[in-house]
Amino acid sequence: MKKIEAIIRPEKLDEVRKAIMSAGYPGLMVQEIEGHGKQKGITQQWRGEEYRMDLLPKVKLEIVAPDGDVERILQAILKTAKTGAVGDGKIFVSEIKEAVRIRTGERGDAAV
DSSP states (O other): OEEEEEEEOGGGHHHHHHHHHHTTOOOOEEEEEEEOOTTOOEEEEETTEEEEESSEEEEEEEEEEOGGGHHHHHHHHHHHHOOSSTTOOEEEEEEOOOOBOTTTOOBGGGGO
């Protein structure tokens, strides 16, 4: 099993969710977060004044999936979250040792 963590633009959330569901994977967790990458935020103007936003709004998706589903989920995220501009986000994939469904006690892939 793998855990996929994707940091994406907030405006891409609905499109990415639909793509993940179309790829045959309905389960995910969503968090609203703030952060920045190498660009260190952005400078904007409001009422003639410049101000700097160091922490930008992002959305973090977390998906735990069987190994065989990972590439399909990654491709769905990549295809729909990409704008080609700085700040599109990142995807991290890590190993999950165990999963347990609390209600039934199922373990491993069956719990996901």
